[in-house]
Amino acid sequence: MTTSTIPGASAAPRSHLRARVGRAAVATGGGLLFGVLTNLAQGWLPDTWQQLPNSGAVWCTVAFAVGALLYRHERPVQAALGGAGAEAGLVVGYYGYAEFGRDGAGSLFFPLVWLGLALVAGPLFGAAGWWWRHGRDARRRVAGLGAFAGLWGMEALLYAIDLHHIPEAYACLALFVLIPLLMARDHKERALTLGTAAAFGLMAYAAVIVPLQMVSG
Template identity: 85%
Template sequence: MLGYYGYAEFGRDGAGSLFFPLVWLGLALVAGPLFGVAGRWWRRGRDARRRVAGLGAFAGLWGMEGLLYAVDLHHIPEAYTCLALFVLIPLLMARDHKERALAMGAAVAFALIAYAAVVVPLHMVGA
């Protein structure tokens, strides 16, 4: 992020507003620890619910990105890539068929929640 906005500021005549760098920094400070916990739950969780939630959170991230690219940005190739990851992550990383189905359901829920929590507020502030 620092490199991207640094290049935009110094290499392309200014990045403009500090709004988006601060938004992405805030999201990183929240998402980093959350995905750290989700990864630990998926990898080392003894409880099936935690494994499903951890895997669903990771896949749901790609579902939210796919929605963002398809609905808001109209970048269809990127949307297909993200949505493919959204589907493949639970299919390839879950331990059994039941966990695959539950992780896919959790991923759908997490994708919709993340879209509502991140993208919708950005639209409301006019960004």
């Protein structure tokens, strides 16, 4: 008995695998580059604005963008993995440049803390970006965009309450409001996204910022 092989049948899975690996490499490499840029930006920006590039909201924007733009034809789980790669790349790029391009990164404690947070936040915001851009379910679109906007609400609370950097707090608050208004699909989704963002921002501040302030203080 002989078996016939369909031409190209084995090539298609290999091509699909290469495409996935390529997207993961782009996500991780982009995160690595952006990590270096955020470190550099701290020296470029004036005064208290120097902390903004190193904020959780700015870093999670990379994972959100990866999920929204890089994984159009994939499932959200792939976008989540891409987000994890992007966030891990950010940590390595930021602290790698601090170690070899500046005066040293110091203790491994904070790099490991941020790497742990990156492996949690990266998949969440990679999937959130996919849900917002490609999701057919309005609830997931609202949840994804609301989580992204809520990050800026969390940062606004951090700058206003803990750091007392009021101009930066207003800038983050503006993004907290503008993201739902400009990126949601209709008035109903805008209103729901704003409410979701407010709830997420408060929960994230209580769950992440407060413990980090206790540890660093």
